Ligand SMILES: Nc1ncnc2c1ncn2[C@@H]1O[C@H](COP(=O)(O)OP(=O)(O)OP(=O)(O)O)[C@@H](O)[C@H]1O
């Protein structure tokens with residue numbers, strides 16, 4: 001469980017607070033999505049979970065952040081690393097090895113995972129992300145999307161209870177993005193992992209996450225189930241975040257009096273809606 | 284092509300334990316340094332080339348030798364002008380340009396440089412940096428921290444150069460002339476690029492350290508390495524042969 005209590009943070013070198021007045025709880029086994037404009041504080045929020053704030057970035061830290069009951073100010077990052085695995089936004093600079101296999105081994109070796117268990121997990125993440133053929137490649141020779149998969153594999157291999165990902169699909173094509181979210185859903189549902197993912201693609205978030213956080217200027221301005229965004233369209237418009245087009249379509253059809261059901265959130269629901277409207281119109 | 288780049292392969296040289304490779308290269312260099320005979324030095328260069336051909340690294344070894352010849356040539360000229368033993372060979376007026384002793388010691392020195400550098404550079408062609416460091420941690424119990432610093436430094440060299448070329452291209456696109464022959468002008472153009480480059484590299488190193496930290500870097504012990512790097516019979520043979528080589532070059 002993760003608990004924020006009236007938490008605020010200001011980077012040492014800056015005037016404004018990067019995060020302000022955050023109070024919330026994330027239960028074990030939650031699947032949380034975070035969206036917001038550039039500079040809203042999404043990455044900063046993820047840093048607090050792995051203890052990078054306050055241990056790596058200096059600044060003013062107010063309130064408290066507790067992960068599994070441990071105050072992140074009091075315990076070292078390597079202690080937190082036993083529960084929290086974080087895939088960072090900047091793919092290149094988080095790499096610590098020159099070869100794909102070494103990158104995936106790194107965390108497991110550090111934690112002293114037993115020898116045969118390492119081999120098993122290595123195979124499992126290589127297959128899970130479909131990167132077995134990259135195993136012996138130099139990381140510098142990979143494409144952005146391939147590197148992103150390696151970075152995710154390296155964290156999943158550590159088998160953390162809480163998986164934090166900062167824009168994990170930024171370099172990926174739509175098919176691979178869906179693959180990543182399918183993996184996250186499986187880890188969440190089958191293995192009870194807590195998943196916290198920063199993502200710009202609203203459609204993916206609506207489809208996969210249970211809880212959506214919208215951030216703006218260091219604050220959480222919306223916190224609720226993704227279905228609730230239907231009522232929040234003005235807020236999203238204000239922030240310049242696109243709502244899924246199917247939501248817009250549903251609202252327009254409702255406003256025009258052609259549709260009376262629930263506003264659709266994904267393509268399947270949208271298809272049903274359109275069929276209904278067409279049937280009503282006698283087409 | 285980068286001369287220090289790893290070249291994948293399955294040869295008997297590739298398969299040696301990384302620690303053995305390092306020790307063998309060291310012993311080979313000792314053999315080159317203790318010998319005072321130009322013929323032994325030439326023999327050692329030739330032997331190295333033959334070994335490389337059998338390991339499928341012939342092309343690489345030849346191109347390395349070609350590059351080393353330039354270095355050897357430069358050392359030859361320097362040595363020629365500074366060593367003054369023996370009888371004068373070339374005189375302009377009363378000024379002696381070089382002597383017999385100079386020619387001999389210059390030849391010996393440049394051959395020795397080529398003979399020692401060749402195996403050192405080939406070490407990188409047949410060994411991944413991570414394997415070298417991994418084996419030193421596992422077998423020689425070097426602290427992992429140092430091994431990690433070395434591998435990281437090596438990892439950053441290509442990143443650094445590619446970033447440098449990016450900046451250079453950007454400057455060229457803005458009309459800055461880099462193709463100048465004038466070395467001072469070139470230095471004047473490059474120096475302003477180094478500072479932003481260093482800043483961005485430092486940032487990258489810092490982010491890498493952060494990533495290593497949250498992945499349990501500080502918990503690492505010697506025993507936690509996944510790969511074992513065991514020694515095999517071939518490793519013993521290899522070391523024995525290089526020791527024999529030292530004895531031969533000391534006797535000749
Ligand atoms: N290391 C740092 N030092 C000082 N200020 C920082 C640092 N990192 C981020 N900031 C500032 O903190 C604020 C929040 O940044 P953050 O990176 O968390 O935003 P973000 O929501 O992740 O944005 P993006 O979508 O661009 O990744 C920004 O105003 C940013 O300028």
Ligand SMILES: [Mg+2]
Nearest residue numbers: 042043044089
């Ligand atoms: Mg960010």
